[in-house]
Amino acid sequence: MTALDPQIQDLPFVAGEDAVLHVEHLTKRFGRTSRWSRSGRTVTAVDDVSFDLRRGETLGLVGESGCGKTTLSRMLLRLIEPTSGSVVVDGQEVTGLGGADLRRFRQRAQVVFQDPYASLDPRQRIAATIAEPLASSSKTRAEKQEIVTGLMERMGLLPGHAHQFPHQFSGGQRQRIGIARALSVTPQLLILDEPVSALDVSIQAQVLSLLQDLRTEFDLSYILISHDLSVVRHVSDRVMVMYLGRLVEVADKRDLFTAPRHPYTVSLLSAAPVPDPAVERTRERIVLRGDPPNPANPPSGCAFHRRCFHATAIASGMPDGEVTQLDDGSRVPTACVSTVPLLAPQGSGHWSACHFPVTDAAAAGVTSAL
Known part of the structure:
Protein backbone atom coordinates (compact mmCIF):
# COMPACT_ATOMS: atom_id res chain seq x y z
CA MET A 1 0.00 0.00 0.00
CA LEU A 244 -19.16 -4.84 21.98
CA GLY A 245 -17.76 -5.82 18.60
CA ARG A 246 -16.47 -2.40 17.53
CA LEU A 247 -13.08 -0.73 17.68
CA VAL A 248 -13.44 2.30 19.94
CA GLU A 249 -9.81 3.45 20.00
CA VAL A 250 -6.62 2.78 18.03
CA ALA A 251 -3.34 4.49 18.90
CA ASP A 252 0.37 4.12 19.33
CA LYS A 253 1.15 2.53 22.67
CA ARG A 254 2.56 5.70 24.19
CA ASP A 255 -0.43 7.83 23.15
CA LEU A 256 -2.97 5.29 24.34
CA PHE A 257 -1.43 4.93 27.81
CA THR A 258 -0.72 8.62 28.34
CA ALA A 259 -3.53 10.37 26.47
CA PRO A 260 -6.55 8.05 25.96
CA ARG A 261 -9.47 9.67 24.17
CA HIS A 262 -12.27 7.15 24.69
CA PRO A 263 -13.95 6.83 28.13
CA TYR A 264 -13.88 3.04 27.92
CA THR A 265 -10.10 3.09 27.44
CA VAL A 266 -9.78 5.39 30.45
CA SER A 267 -11.82 2.95 32.55
CA LEU A 268 -9.61 0.03 31.48
CA LEU A 269 -6.47 1.95 32.40
CA SER A 270 -7.93 2.88 35.78
CA ALA A 271 -8.45 -0.81 36.55
CA ALA A 272 -4.87 -1.79 35.67
CA PRO A 273 -2.84 -2.52 38.84
CA VAL A 274 0.17 -0.37 39.69
CA PRO A 275 3.15 -2.07 41.43
CA ASP A 276 3.68 0.84 43.85
CA PRO A 277 1.40 0.25 46.92
CA ALA A 278 1.39 3.93 47.88
CA VAL A 279 0.26 4.98 44.41
CA GLU A 280 -2.23 2.12 44.20
CA ARG A 281 -3.99 3.24 47.39
CA THR A 282 -4.40 6.85 46.28
CA ARG A 283 -4.96 6.63 42.53
CA GLU A 284 -8.27 7.44 40.88
CA ARG A 285 -10.48 4.44 40.06
CA ILE A 286 -13.41 4.42 37.65
CA VAL A 287 -16.14 1.89 38.39
CA LEU A 288 -18.47 1.43 35.44
CA ARG A 289 -22.22 1.30 35.98
CA GLY A 290 -24.02 -1.96 35.26
CA ASP A 291 -22.95 -4.91 33.14
CA PRO A 292 -21.84 -5.01 29.50
CA PRO A 293 -24.84 -4.83 27.14
CA ASN A 294 -26.40 -7.95 25.66
CA PRO A 295 -24.97 -8.24 22.11
CA ALA A 296 -28.29 -9.72 20.99
CA ASN A 297 -30.02 -6.49 22.07
CA PRO A 298 -27.41 -3.72 21.94
CA PRO A 299 -28.26 -0.16 22.98
CA SER A 300 -28.87 2.48 20.35
CA GLY A 301 -26.22 5.01 19.44
CA CYS A 302 -22.94 4.54 21.30
CA ALA A 303 -22.93 1.05 22.83
CA PHE A 304 -21.07 2.43 25.87
CA HIS A 305 -23.44 5.29 26.72
CA ARG A 306 -25.31 3.51 29.55
CA ARG A 307 -22.04 2.88 31.44
CA CYS A 308 -20.15 6.02 30.44
CA PHE A 309 -19.00 8.27 33.31
CA HIS A 310 -17.78 10.85 30.80
CA ALA A 311 -21.16 11.17 29.07
CA THR A 312 -22.81 11.83 32.42
CA ALA A 313 -20.27 14.52 33.24
CA ILE A 314 -20.68 16.16 29.83
CA ALA A 315 -24.48 16.15 30.11
CA SER A 316 -24.39 18.06 33.40
CA GLY A 317 -23.22 21.15 31.53
CA MET A 318 -25.51 20.87 28.51
CA PRO A 319 -28.96 22.42 27.88
CA ASP A 320 -31.94 20.16 28.63
CA GLY A 321 -32.84 20.01 24.94
CA GLU A 322 -29.54 18.25 24.15
CA VAL A 323 -29.77 15.71 26.97
CA THR A 324 -31.64 12.40 27.30
CA GLN A 325 -32.61 10.88 30.63
CA LEU A 326 -32.09 7.11 30.81
CA ASP A 327 -34.34 4.66 32.63
CA ASP A 328 -31.89 4.49 35.55
CA GLY A 329 -32.24 8.24 36.08
CA SER A 330 -28.85 9.22 34.65
CA ARG A 331 -28.59 11.90 31.95
CA VAL A 332 -26.39 11.66 28.86
CA PRO A 333 -26.05 13.74 25.69
CA THR A 334 -28.73 12.87 23.15
CA ALA A 335 -26.07 12.37 20.46
CA CYS A 336 -24.68 9.44 22.47
CA VAL A 337 -28.11 7.76 22.45
CA SER A 338 -29.12 8.48 18.87
CA THR A 339 -25.95 8.20 16.76
CA VAL A 340 -23.25 5.53 16.51
CA PRO A 341 -19.85 7.28 16.80
CA LEU A 342 -17.33 6.40 14.10
CA LEU A 343 -13.56 6.26 14.42
CA ALA A 344 -12.19 9.75 13.85
CA PRO A 345 -8.61 11.07 13.99
CA GLN A 346 -7.51 12.51 17.33
CA GLY A 347 -3.99 13.33 16.22
CA SER A 348 -1.27 11.59 14.25
CA GLY A 349 -1.89 7.83 14.33
CA HIS A 350 -4.63 8.13 16.96
CA TRP A 351 -8.34 7.33 16.34
CA SER A 352 -11.26 7.30 18.73
CA ALA A 353 -14.98 6.55 18.29
CA CYS A 354 -16.50 9.03 20.73
CA HIS A 355 -18.79 12.03 20.21
CA PHE A 356 -17.08 13.85 23.11
CA PRO A 357 -13.46 12.62 23.28
CA VAL A 358 -11.80 12.68 26.68
CA THR A 359 -9.37 15.55 27.23
CA ASP A 360 -5.90 15.29 28.73
CA ALA A 361 -7.15 16.94 31.89
CA ALA A 362 -9.98 14.41 32.32
CA ALA A 363 -7.62 11.45 31.88
CA ALA A 364 -4.76 12.86 33.94
CA GLY A 365 -5.92 11.33 37.24
CA VAL A 366 -5.81 7.85 35.73
CA THR A 367 -2.81 7.95 33.42
CA SER A 368 -0.43 9.80 35.75
CA ALA A 369 -0.11 6.67 37.91
CA LEU A 370 0.73 4.33 35.02
Whole structure:
Protein backbone atom coordinates (compact mmCIF):
# COMPACT_ATOMS: atom_id res chain seq x y z
CA MET A 1 0.00 0.00 0.00
CA THR A 2 1.41 3.33 -1.01
CA ALA A 3 -1.65 5.56 -0.75
CA LEU A 4 -5.10 5.59 0.73
CA ASP A 5 -8.45 6.16 -0.92
CA PRO A 6 -9.69 9.61 0.19
CA GLN A 7 -12.93 8.00 1.40
CA ILE A 8 -11.10 5.93 4.02
CA GLN A 9 -8.57 8.47 5.27
CA ASP A 10 -10.39 8.54 8.63
CA LEU A 11 -9.85 4.81 9.25
CA PRO A 12 -6.77 3.41 11.05
CA PHE A 13 -4.85 2.41 7.94
CA VAL A 14 -1.12 2.67 7.32
CA ALA A 15 -0.48 5.51 4.90
CA GLY A 16 2.55 5.12 2.67
CA GLU A 17 3.81 2.04 4.50
CA ASP A 18 3.81 -1.65 3.73
CA ALA A 19 0.98 -3.46 5.53
CA VAL A 20 1.18 -7.22 5.96
CA LEU A 21 -2.52 -7.28 6.96
CA HIS A 22 -5.31 -5.01 5.72
CA VAL A 23 -8.79 -5.43 7.24
CA GLU A 24 -11.68 -3.38 5.93
CA HIS A 25 -15.27 -3.26 7.27
CA LEU A 26 -15.07 -6.78 8.68
CA THR A 27 -18.36 -7.94 10.23
CA LYS A 28 -19.59 -11.20 11.71
CA ARG A 29 -23.21 -11.93 12.61
CA PHE A 30 -24.34 -15.19 14.15
CA GLY A 31 -27.89 -16.38 13.62
CA ARG A 32 -30.05 -17.06 16.67
CA THR A 33 -33.45 -18.71 16.84
CA SER A 34 -36.06 -18.48 19.59
CA ARG A 35 -38.36 -21.23 20.90
CA TRP A 36 -41.14 -18.67 21.25
CA SER A 37 -40.86 -17.13 17.82
CA ARG A 38 -40.23 -18.30 14.30
CA SER A 39 -38.42 -15.10 13.48
CA GLY A 40 -34.65 -15.41 13.58
CA ARG A 41 -32.43 -13.17 15.70
CA THR A 42 -28.83 -12.28 15.04
CA VAL A 43 -25.93 -11.42 17.30
CA THR A 44 -23.32 -9.07 15.85
CA ALA A 45 -20.03 -10.31 17.31
CA VAL A 46 -17.76 -8.09 15.18
CA ASP A 47 -19.17 -4.89 13.74
CA ASP A 48 -17.50 -2.98 10.86
CA VAL A 49 -13.88 -3.37 11.97
CA SER A 50 -11.09 -1.83 9.87
CA PHE A 51 -7.35 -1.63 10.57
CA ASP A 52 -3.87 -2.33 9.20
CA LEU A 53 -0.93 -4.24 10.63
CA ARG A 54 2.52 -3.03 9.66
CA ARG A 55 5.20 -5.52 8.69
CA GLY A 56 7.28 -6.33 11.76
CA GLU A 57 4.78 -4.69 14.13
CA THR A 58 3.08 -5.98 17.27
CA LEU A 59 -0.52 -4.76 17.43
CA GLY A 60 -2.26 -5.24 20.79
CA LEU A 61 -5.99 -5.98 21.01
CA VAL A 62 -7.73 -5.43 24.36
CA GLY A 63 -11.29 -5.40 25.67
CA GLU A 64 -13.68 -7.14 28.04
CA SER A 65 -14.54 -10.81 27.67
CA GLY A 66 -17.18 -11.22 25.00
CA CYS A 67 -16.29 -8.06 23.08
CA GLY A 68 -15.39 -9.98 19.91
CA LYS A 69 -11.60 -10.30 20.10
CA THR A 70 -11.47 -14.06 19.53
CA THR A 71 -14.13 -13.95 16.80
CA LEU A 72 -12.09 -11.30 15.01
CA SER A 73 -8.91 -13.37 15.22
CA ARG A 74 -10.69 -16.47 13.90
CA MET A 75 -11.94 -14.54 10.89
CA LEU A 76 -8.41 -13.32 10.18
CA LEU A 77 -7.26 -16.94 10.17
CA ARG A 78 -10.26 -18.10 8.08
CA LEU A 79 -11.36 -20.45 10.87
CA ILE A 80 -14.81 -18.85 10.59
CA GLU A 81 -16.26 -17.02 7.63
CA PRO A 82 -17.04 -13.29 7.89
CA THR A 83 -20.53 -12.06 7.14
CA SER A 84 -19.03 -9.18 5.15
CA GLY A 85 -15.82 -7.26 4.76
CA SER A 86 -12.34 -7.85 3.44
CA VAL A 87 -9.13 -9.42 4.80
CA VAL A 88 -5.97 -8.93 2.73
CA VAL A 89 -2.74 -10.65 3.78
CA ASP A 90 0.42 -9.55 1.97
CA GLY A 91 -1.63 -8.20 -0.92
CA GLN A 92 -3.90 -11.25 -1.31
CA GLU A 93 -7.61 -11.23 -0.51
CA VAL A 94 -8.17 -14.31 1.67
CA THR A 95 -11.91 -14.26 2.37
CA GLY A 96 -12.69 -16.17 -0.81
CA LEU A 97 -9.81 -18.64 -0.86
CA GLY A 98 -10.36 -22.39 -0.98
CA GLY A 99 -8.53 -25.64 -1.61
CA ALA A 100 -4.79 -25.36 -2.25
CA ASP A 101 -4.87 -21.55 -2.06
CA LEU A 102 -6.36 -21.71 1.44
CA ARG A 103 -3.75 -24.25 2.54
CA ARG A 104 -0.98 -21.97 1.30
CA PHE A 105 -2.54 -19.05 3.18
CA ARG A 106 -2.60 -21.10 6.39
CA GLN A 107 1.17 -21.36 6.13
CA ARG A 108 1.42 -17.57 6.16
CA ALA A 109 -0.87 -17.01 9.16
CA GLN A 110 -0.58 -19.05 12.36
CA VAL A 111 -1.83 -18.84 15.95
CA VAL A 112 -0.45 -19.45 19.45
CA PHE A 113 -3.29 -20.39 21.79
CA GLN A 114 -4.01 -19.34 25.36
CA ASP A 115 -3.90 -22.79 26.98
CA PRO A 116 -0.63 -24.50 26.02
CA TYR A 117 -1.83 -27.90 27.25
CA ALA A 118 -5.25 -27.93 25.58
CA SER A 119 -3.72 -26.85 22.27
CA LEU A 120 -1.43 -29.91 22.09
CA ASP A 121 -2.51 -33.46 21.25
CA PRO A 122 -1.79 -35.48 24.43
CA ARG A 123 -1.25 -38.65 22.36
CA GLN A 124 1.32 -37.09 20.03
CA ARG A 125 5.03 -36.84 20.71
CA ILE A 126 6.55 -33.39 20.65
CA ALA A 127 8.56 -33.85 17.43
CA ALA A 128 5.40 -34.93 15.61
CA THR A 129 3.47 -32.00 17.07
CA ILE A 130 5.98 -29.44 15.81
CA ALA A 131 6.15 -31.12 12.39
CA GLU A 132 2.36 -31.42 12.01
CA PRO A 133 1.85 -28.15 10.01
CA LEU A 134 4.47 -29.42 7.53
CA ALA A 135 2.37 -32.46 6.57
CA SER A 136 1.06 -30.85 3.37
CA SER A 137 4.40 -29.35 2.33
CA SER A 138 6.69 -30.79 -0.31
CA LYS A 139 9.66 -31.01 2.04
CA THR A 140 11.44 -34.32 2.49
CA ARG A 141 11.48 -36.19 5.80
CA ALA A 142 15.07 -35.11 6.36
CA GLU A 143 14.19 -31.44 5.76
CA LYS A 144 11.27 -31.65 8.17
CA GLN A 145 13.49 -33.26 10.79
CA GLU A 146 16.03 -30.46 10.36
CA ILE A 147 13.31 -27.81 10.86
CA VAL A 148 12.00 -29.54 13.99
CA THR A 149 15.49 -29.94 15.47
CA GLY A 150 16.37 -26.31 14.79
CA LEU A 151 13.13 -24.99 16.31
CA MET A 152 13.47 -27.16 19.41
CA GLU A 153 16.98 -25.85 19.95
CA ARG A 154 15.79 -22.27 19.43
CA MET A 155 13.03 -22.78 22.02
CA GLY A 156 15.47 -24.10 24.60
CA LEU A 157 14.25 -27.70 24.35
CA LEU A 158 16.65 -30.65 24.54
CA PRO A 159 16.98 -33.30 21.79
CA GLY A 160 15.64 -35.92 24.19
CA HIS A 161 12.39 -33.98 24.51
CA ALA A 162 11.42 -34.88 20.94
CA HIS A 163 10.03 -38.27 21.97
CA GLN A 164 8.17 -37.13 25.07
CA PHE A 165 4.48 -36.24 25.46
CA PRO A 166 2.89 -32.90 26.48
CA HIS A 167 2.07 -34.00 30.05
CA GLN A 168 5.80 -34.43 30.71
CA PHE A 169 6.49 -30.69 30.28
CA SER A 170 5.87 -27.58 32.33
CA GLY A 171 3.42 -24.88 31.19
CA GLY A 172 6.21 -22.66 29.91
CA GLN A 173 7.76 -25.51 27.95
CA ARG A 174 4.40 -26.44 26.44
CA GLN A 175 3.90 -22.86 25.29
CA ARG A 176 7.33 -22.92 23.66
CA ILE A 177 6.31 -26.12 21.87
CA GLY A 178 3.18 -24.35 20.62
CA ILE A 179 5.28 -21.44 19.36
CA ALA A 180 7.66 -23.83 17.61
CA ARG A 181 4.73 -25.56 15.91
CA ALA A 182 3.41 -22.21 14.64
CA LEU A 183 6.84 -21.22 13.31
CA SER A 184 7.50 -24.51 11.50
CA VAL A 185 5.86 -23.19 8.30
CA THR A 186 7.65 -19.80 8.49
CA PRO A 187 4.51 -17.63 8.73
CA GLN A 188 4.39 -13.87 8.20
CA LEU A 189 1.53 -13.24 10.62
CA LEU A 190 1.24 -14.72 14.11
CA ILE A 191 -1.86 -14.22 16.26
CA LEU A 192 -1.05 -14.54 19.96
CA ASP A 193 -4.28 -15.31 21.82
CA GLU A 194 -3.53 -14.63 25.51
CA PRO A 195 -0.17 -16.43 25.08
CA VAL A 196 1.06 -16.00 28.67
CA SER A 197 -2.12 -15.72 30.77
CA ALA A 198 -1.88 -19.36 31.91
CA LEU A 199 1.76 -19.04 32.99
CA ASP A 200 3.50 -17.94 36.18
CA VAL A 201 4.75 -14.36 36.19
CA SER A 202 8.43 -15.30 35.93
CA ILE A 203 7.70 -17.65 33.03
CA GLN A 204 5.57 -14.97 31.37
CA ALA A 205 8.60 -12.69 31.19
CA GLN A 206 10.71 -15.42 29.57
CA VAL A 207 8.08 -16.23 26.94
CA LEU A 208 7.45 -12.56 26.13
CA SER A 209 11.17 -11.95 25.74
CA LEU A 210 11.38 -14.99 23.45
CA LEU A 211 8.48 -13.72 21.32
CA GLN A 212 10.13 -10.32 20.93
CA ASP A 213 13.38 -11.93 19.79
CA LEU A 214 11.55 -14.23 17.38
CA ARG A 215 9.70 -11.29 15.82
CA THR A 216 12.99 -9.83 14.62
CA GLU A 217 14.65 -13.14 13.85
CA PHE A 218 11.80 -14.52 11.72
CA ASP A 219 10.50 -11.16 10.38
CA LEU A 220 7.09 -11.70 11.99
CA SER A 221 4.10 -9.46 12.56
CA TYR A 222 2.02 -10.06 15.68
CA ILE A 223 -1.54 -9.45 16.79
CA LEU A 224 -1.48 -9.80 20.57
CA ILE A 225 -4.81 -10.46 22.28
CA SER A 226 -4.62 -9.90 26.03
CA HIS A 227 -6.56 -8.77 29.09
CA ASP A 228 -3.30 -7.82 30.81
CA LEU A 229 -2.53 -4.19 30.01
CA SER A 230 0.98 -4.49 31.45
CA VAL A 231 1.74 -7.21 28.88
CA VAL A 232 0.24 -5.12 26.09
CA ARG A 233 2.23 -2.08 27.15
CA HIS A 234 5.47 -4.06 27.34
CA VAL A 235 5.20 -5.84 23.98
CA SER A 236 2.95 -3.85 21.62
CA ASP A 237 3.80 -1.02 19.24
CA ARG A 238 0.16 0.01 18.75
CA VAL A 239 -3.01 -0.90 20.60
CA MET A 240 -6.64 -1.41 19.52
CA VAL A 241 -9.43 -1.23 22.10
CA MET A 242 -12.63 -3.17 21.38
CA TYR A 243 -16.07 -2.82 22.94
CA LEU A 244 -19.16 -4.84 21.98
CA GLY A 245 -17.76 -5.82 18.60
CA ARG A 246 -16.47 -2.40 17.53
CA LEU A 247 -13.08 -0.73 17.68
CA VAL A 248 -13.44 2.30 19.94
CA GLU A 249 -9.81 3.45 20.00
CA VAL A 250 -6.62 2.78 18.03
CA ALA A 251 -3.34 4.49 18.90
CA ASP A 252 0.37 4.12 19.33
CA LYS A 253 1.15 2.53 22.67
CA ARG A 254 2.56 5.70 24.19
CA ASP A 255 -0.43 7.83 23.15
CA LEU A 256 -2.97 5.29 24.34
CA PHE A 257 -1.43 4.93 27.81
CA THR A 258 -0.72 8.62 28.34
CA ALA A 259 -3.53 10.37 26.47
CA PRO A 260 -6.55 8.05 25.96
CA ARG A 261 -9.47 9.67 24.17
CA HIS A 262 -12.27 7.15 24.69
CA PRO A 263 -13.95 6.83 28.13
CA TYR A 264 -13.88 3.04 27.92
CA THR A 265 -10.10 3.09 27.44
CA VAL A 266 -9.78 5.39 30.45
CA SER A 267 -11.82 2.95 32.55
CA LEU A 268 -9.61 0.03 31.48
CA LEU A 269 -6.47 1.95 32.40
CA SER A 270 -7.93 2.88 35.78
CA ALA A 271 -8.45 -0.81 36.55
CA ALA A 272 -4.87 -1.79 35.67
CA PRO A 273 -2.84 -2.52 38.84
CA VAL A 274 0.17 -0.37 39.69
CA PRO A 275 3.15 -2.07 41.43
CA ASP A 276 3.68 0.84 43.85
CA PRO A 277 1.40 0.25 46.92
CA ALA A 278 1.39 3.93 47.88
CA VAL A 279 0.26 4.98 44.41
CA GLU A 280 -2.23 2.12 44.20
CA ARG A 281 -3.99 3.24 47.39
CA THR A 282 -4.40 6.85 46.28
CA ARG A 283 -4.96 6.63 42.53
CA GLU A 284 -8.27 7.44 40.88
CA ARG A 285 -10.48 4.44 40.06
CA ILE A 286 -13.41 4.42 37.65
CA VAL A 287 -16.14 1.89 38.39
CA LEU A 288 -18.47 1.43 35.44
CA ARG A 289 -22.22 1.30 35.98
CA GLY A 290 -24.02 -1.96 35.26
CA ASP A 291 -22.95 -4.91 33.14
CA PRO A 292 -21.84 -5.01 29.50
CA PRO A 293 -24.84 -4.83 27.14
CA ASN A 294 -26.40 -7.95 25.66
CA PRO A 295 -24.97 -8.24 22.11
CA ALA A 296 -28.29 -9.72 20.99
CA ASN A 297 -30.02 -6.49 22.07
CA PRO A 298 -27.41 -3.72 21.94
CA PRO A 299 -28.26 -0.16 22.98
CA SER A 300 -28.87 2.48 20.35
CA GLY A 301 -26.22 5.01 19.44
CA CYS A 302 -22.94 4.54 21.30
CA ALA A 303 -22.93 1.05 22.83
CA PHE A 304 -21.07 2.43 25.87
CA HIS A 305 -23.44 5.29 26.72
CA ARG A 306 -25.31 3.51 29.55
CA ARG A 307 -22.04 2.88 31.44
CA CYS A 308 -20.15 6.02 30.44
CA PHE A 309 -19.00 8.27 33.31
CA HIS A 310 -17.78 10.85 30.80
CA ALA A 311 -21.16 11.17 29.07
CA THR A 312 -22.81 11.83 32.42
CA ALA A 313 -20.27 14.52 33.24
CA ILE A 314 -20.68 16.16 29.83
CA ALA A 315 -24.48 16.15 30.11
CA SER A 316 -24.39 18.06 33.40
CA GLY A 317 -23.22 21.15 31.53
CA MET A 318 -25.51 20.87 28.51
CA PRO A 319 -28.96 22.42 27.88
CA ASP A 320 -31.94 20.16 28.63
CA GLY A 321 -32.84 20.01 24.94
CA GLU A 322 -29.54 18.25 24.15
CA VAL A 323 -29.77 15.71 26.97
CA THR A 324 -31.64 12.40 27.30
CA GLN A 325 -32.61 10.88 30.63
CA LEU A 326 -32.09 7.11 30.81
CA ASP A 327 -34.34 4.66 32.63
CA ASP A 328 -31.89 4.49 35.55
CA GLY A 329 -32.24 8.24 36.08
CA SER A 330 -28.85 9.22 34.65
CA ARG A 331 -28.59 11.90 31.95
CA VAL A 332 -26.39 11.66 28.86
CA PRO A 333 -26.05 13.74 25.69
CA THR A 334 -28.73 12.87 23.15
CA ALA A 335 -26.07 12.37 20.46
CA CYS A 336 -24.68 9.44 22.47
CA VAL A 337 -28.11 7.76 22.45
CA SER A 338 -29.12 8.48 18.87
CA THR A 339 -25.95 8.20 16.76
CA VAL A 340 -23.25 5.53 16.51
CA PRO A 341 -19.85 7.28 16.80
CA LEU A 342 -17.33 6.40 14.10
CA LEU A 343 -13.56 6.26 14.42
CA ALA A 344 -12.19 9.75 13.85
CA PRO A 345 -8.61 11.07 13.99
CA GLN A 346 -7.51 12.51 17.33
CA GLY A 347 -3.99 13.33 16.22
CA SER A 348 -1.27 11.59 14.25
CA GLY A 349 -1.89 7.83 14.33
CA HIS A 350 -4.63 8.13 16.96
CA TRP A 351 -8.34 7.33 16.34
CA SER A 352 -11.26 7.30 18.73
CA ALA A 353 -14.98 6.55 18.29
CA CYS A 354 -16.50 9.03 20.73
CA HIS A 355 -18.79 12.03 20.21
CA PHE A 356 -17.08 13.85 23.11
CA PRO A 357 -13.46 12.62 23.28
CA VAL A 358 -11.80 12.68 26.68
CA THR A 359 -9.37 15.55 27.23
CA ASP A 360 -5.90 15.29 28.73
CA ALA A 361 -7.15 16.94 31.89
CA ALA A 362 -9.98 14.41 32.32
CA ALA A 363 -7.62 11.45 31.88
CA ALA A 364 -4.76 12.86 33.94
CA GLY A 365 -5.92 11.33 37.24
CA VAL A 366 -5.81 7.85 35.73
CA THR A 367 -2.81 7.95 33.42
CA SER A 368 -0.43 9.80 35.75
CA ALA A 369 -0.11 6.67 37.91
CA LEU A 370 0.73 4.33 35.02
